[in-house]
Amino acid sequence: MQRSNLTGALQGIRFCFCAGSEELHRYAEAHLGPVLDSNQDSTSTVRVASTLRWVNGQPWPRARWGDAVRQWPRVDRDLYINERELLWFRVDDLRDLVLHLRVPRGGALTLDGTFFFRLGNRALTDRLRRWWLGRRTQDFERRRFPTLLSYLVYYPVWWIGELECGRHPFHAAAVATPEGAILLAGASGVGKSTISTAVAAHAGNKLLSDSFVLFDGKRVLAVPEPILLDGAALRWLGSKGEILRRVDHRYMLQRFGYHVVPEKLQLEAVPAVVVFPRRGLNWCCRRISPEEAWFRLSAVNLMVNDLRRYYALAAAWEYLEPQGLVARREKAAAKLTNSVPAFEIEVPAHVQSDVIVGRLMDLVGAARKSVEGYD
Secondary structure, X not given: OOOOOEEEEEOOEEEEEEOOOXXXXXXXXXXXXXXXXXXXXXXXXXXXXEEEEEEEOOOOOHXXXXXXXXXXXXXXXXXXXXXXXXXXXXXXXXXXXXXXXXXXXXXOEEEEEEEEEOOOOOHHHHHHHHHHHHHHHHHXXXXXXXXXXXXXXXXXXXXXXXXXHOOEEEEEEEEEEOOXXXXXXXXXXXXXXXXHHHHHHOOOOEEEEOOEEEEOOOOEEEOOOOEEEOHXXXXXXXXXXXXXXXXXXXXXXXXXXXXXXXXXXXXXXXXXXXXXXXXXXXXXXXXXXXXXXXXXXXXXXXXXXXXXXXXXXXXXXXXXXXXXXXHHHHHHHHHHHHHOOEEEEEEEOOXXXXXXXXHHHHHHHHHHOOOXXXX
């Protein structure tokens, strides 16, 4: 049975997504849950219309793409442009994805993706590996789902938000507190998701995002996505994990995805403090300069694959809408780190979640009152 398109809105920008497989549709429905429309008949204007075509097998010869490769100007080995259209083969590090972007003046952005799922570089190798893996082939298919959903939904919405509203994506978790938002920034694996969930469970607090936020110069805005947690993280959270609802999808590294309950989700807040956590043996907290915080935030944004992929995509799309987004992004990062105090904390695994939450709440309270030298 043909499933209907998924429609929703992220920070006021409406999208419509048509998945290329039943399995991907089910995953996208669960992943996008907090931002999907409850009323599919909404008449609001769709700004991003994206479609994914899933093809099992080897990528097609480029000649099959017709006039685009024969007549359009070629600005890169894999990139072709034609006025308000762009065709990109071997997208960044996802070599089997082809994106066709149309940006009509005054109309919706249209993005057509074609993904070639293969397990070998040759047709024979591909068939043999599928036969050998059997049903386990589905596990390899599912691994592509999060990245494909980013390219077809999140990235085009972010791009419009950057161009029109100055909302720049940063890699950070964010929790709203009565004193303002705590931003937890840092490389993947330092514990941002676990700590942000624990802080959000505290009375009076709400989660914005656990991986990405948008910053418009004054506020941080939520990018709701599943929080990825493993068994150790859930044990550390203890009863605080009661604010989570599990997504029916097994992610890599033996993690499951979770959404917070609606009453614990908030869409925007004014930042009060930026915190860079890291794992360590003993608790410590030190104030860092705005310049150091800016440098760290910029470096972290380039380290995480999901955001680095978006930056590369937006750079390619600059051929259609040259807006200097790289420079604008850096100005926004500098403004954020100059407007709120920044700290580095070291979090030992043996310290209970209640203790860490209490110290972070004390920290944001002290930062709000401009208390220098908090330790």
